[in-house]
Amino acid sequence: MTELAEKLRVDKWLWHARFYKTRSLASKACQSGHIVVNGSSISKASVTVSAGDRLQFFQGPHLRVVEVVALGERRGPAPEAQTLYTDHSPPRMAKKEVASDIRTAPVGAREAGSGRPTKAERRALDRLRGDGEES
Numbered sequence: 259m260t261e262l263a264e265k266l267r268v269d270k271w272l273w274h275a276r277f278y279k280t281r282s283l284a285s286k287a288c289q290s291g292h293i294v295v296n297g298s299s300i301s302k303a304s305v306t307v308s309a310g311d312r313l314q315f316f317q318g319p320h321l322r323v324v325e326v327v328a329l330g331e332r333r334g335p336a337p338e339a340q341t342l343y344t345d346h347s348p349p350r351m352a353k354k355e356v357a358s359d360i361r362t363a364p365v366g367a368r369e370a371g372s373g374r375p376t377k378a379e380r381r382a383l384d385r386l387r388g389d390g391e392e393s
Contacts, residue, residue: 266329268295268313269303274330276339277317292316312346320350 269284278284287293288303294314295305311326324343
């Protein structure tokens with residue numbers, strides 16, 4: 259039972275720390291890959307965090323960088339929730355300005371507004387990503 263006290267699911271911690279209004283919203287953010295734990299993007303809400311872990315995510319248009327200080331046992335009032343983390347967020351900047359800092363662009367990413375890829379471009383992207391099976 260002491261092992262459970264040392265680690266907590268990231269979605270549950272984000273909900274305890276009051277970054278998300280519901281646990282299901284925190285879980286969806288994790289599954290969408292919007293949460294970065296210790297420099298790597300996660301895709302599952304079941305990833306565990308412990309004291310000392312660093313989380314990066316967007317809260318609205320602003321980048322939040324927090325360090326987990328404690329795990330907490332319940333979702334308490336805001337002053338109690340603020341003791342669960344140390345905020346290392348940069349000054350508030352627009353999401354467009356810092357989006358490249360939190361994650362690297364995915365392989366084969368296209369510029370916004372460049373339109374739909376042609377058939378040749380799509381096949382080249384599939385080869386680059388390793389999706390296309392060549393025979």
